[in-house]
Amino acid sequence: MDGTHDLGGKQGFGPIQVQHEYLAFEHYWEGRMWALAQTTRNPHLTIDWFRHLVECLEPQAYLTMPYFEKWAMAHLAGLTMSEVFTTAQIIEGTCNKTNERPPDATLEDVLVSARNKSRTFQLKSTIAPAFKTGDIVHTLSHGKRGHTRLPGYMRARQGKILSHHGAHSFADEGAKGLEMAQHLYTVVFSARELWGNEASKIDTVSAELWESYLVSA
Amino acid sequence: MDGTHDLGGKQGFGPIQVQHEYLAFEHYWEGRMWALAQTTRNPHLTIDWFRHLVECLEPQAYLTMPYFEKWAMAHLAGLTMSEVFTTAQIIEGTCNKTNERPPDATLEDVLVSARNKSRTFQLKSTIAPAFKTGDIVHTLSHGKRGHTRLPGYMRARQGKILSHHGAHSFADEGAKGLEMAQHLYTVVFSARELWGNEASKIDTVSAELWESYLVSA
């Protein structure tokens, strides 16, 4: 979707609030939200559907909500749509259940779980890739309803295949709870192709793009 | 600029808050702002510079401020940049002056002034127009810094000249306080050219575009 989340190249934002040091969480609730995201199970919540739930926030909310609040709203909407909770229960703040809790995890348990979160999104595919490293490609010109990962600023542009990653789980289908393999490429664009002559001649911007976002040049 | 004001085609907004009846002003301050806009003089404030001042609001503010509040902020920023007021005076809400007021205008005076607001933006030009009705044209592919009036959704698209309006004051220069004549056309696009096959085959979207936004097809 051509949503407000598609921020690349948008103008009018002010200076960056630079921070050099590492501080995991500025607020207590940020840490809680991070921890909840690692543990709260929703059987339908793929990473892509989660991202799309964030994108579906109204633009005014999307631009003004803190990052972890957006996570909370996405989880809550997702749990509602999976019929785990109702909106009335969420607004009330209780589902009036006292289900048995899973055992408390220790720090050591969690550090193991954290390692186990590592997974590749690469999938086997029997379909031959349409492009190879060095090929010149064009990106699609039009947007698409629903979740999709071709940024607006990279539409209708010419780029070059920098590398092929085999097939990866296709985000557009992942957001519908499906796992579909599709070839994924890193495509490099000259900054001038993207922004015109205001950009440096030698700079580039690259992104991972699925095969169906690309057409032969 | 590729700003948040460039809303055409953006997705994620909710239903329209439909209103059928006419109500000039919902709040007292809306009427005041309208009246102030008709009367407050700023020697540098062209219509285009005013629009650009609105566009320069931070995106978060742009999307959440009421319409007439944006007008107020644009007038205040413009008056600051023209050195009529300082930001400190604005924040204080007073410039500590008691300059003589112009005479009170009656309703009759105002109705005459309102008629006199009518003006055409057509200008004489000695340059021949590059396009004529029926010509197929392409729009520019890249955005431009500052104020410009080619919407993002109409970039890198093919359209047809529907009519030529002679030369009009060019908005991009108007926003810098300059009056420059440039040929202006109504360009019609098929909805499918703009949005792909999700759109109706027979629908169109048209806009007024200046000659420098267009290239021959």
Added chain:
Amino acid sequence: MANFDSDEAAKIHRHLHAHMPSDPALRIKALESLAVEHGMVSPKTLDAWVEAYSEHIGPKRGALVVAKAWLEPEFKTHLLKDAASAIAVIGYEGHATGDLKAVENSENSHNLVVCTLCSCYPFGLLGISPPWYRSAAYRARVVREPRKVLTEFGVNVPASVAVHVWDSTAELRYLVIPQRPAGTDNWSQEALAAIVTRNSMIGTDRDLSLETV
């Protein structure tokens, strides 16, 4: 010194937005106080402008123009050819009507007006724009899914009728001339004007009802 720098404007905006009271009423009050102190305008003059647009300049003007076009073929020809000069004949010229353009609905086509980049509107002829017209939702959606937006206004345009959206990107301003409904033969200009809705002149209304608005 004049200064038309975008970054400077953005910086001033951030400063004022952060430091002024957040209530829009207070922000506009601040502008009024400054303008009055500076001698730019008197409060009574502001009152008169508010009265003018609350009571005198509004969509009734547009409705009378539409009714006149329905009744007088010559006026209609004039209106379609050069709307700005046609409305000046009846003294309705004003704010943002100097490059007015009239577009006419037919059985096979429907016209719809928007300004995606700001909220341009023919104020002098239709009065203050409705809140929905200036909303981000309308500006964003109507160029992309005009038929869906129309259904939210209660208007179902058949697939065989073309929808033409006019995005007011320069100083042209649009007046939609809706179709005259059947059953209005011999009606007076005033009676006809009374059934022309404000929304029908923007294009978010189509089939006019014979009952007075």
Added chain:
Amino acid sequence: MANFDSDEAAKIHRHLHAHMPSDPALRIKALESLAVEHGMVSPKTLDAWVEAYSEHIGPKRGALVVAKAWLEPEFKTHLLKDAASAIAVIGYEGHATGDLKAVENSENSHNLVVCTLCSCYPFGLLGISPPWYRSAAYRARVVREPRKVLTEFGVNVPASVAVHVWDSTAELRYLVIPQRPAGTDNWSQEALAAIVTRNSMIGTDRDLSLETV
């Protein structure tokens, strides 16, 4: 029933946003209460996750990886070829590192990472992302005016040095390997890791100082 409808999601969002308390702390508290009541997780487990990412998983891991790459040519080759498996050798695999990609700065090039569409980040290796990385300003600006953004971080990249921006649009996550500064011969891995800033591994820092962070 699963339901992946965008319009339905937007409707639920509007409803919850309008009816929940506006404080983010309370919204997240509501989610926690529901999750605990439902038996999804215990509060103590949440405490342990917060502790893990506050104290144990963070940019020190990335810094040690960079230092190791500076010291061990074979590890560096492995890291540049397949970063995900290289970091697993030292037990640093985790959240969003399963398709990790390392990119190396040189005298003639500078790498810079962003996710314009959301805020993807190699959490398992660099910890929680910095607020600026998730900000709309960074996401919007860095692909268009990377050099201007870098100056705000105190980094001036000469015009002759190419800036390569990596927009993380799929599941690949990036680790920038900054240049090893001169004057660090014979330094230990720990000493080297101590001068690798978090921002240098995202690309918003370039010339590392010999003073420990």
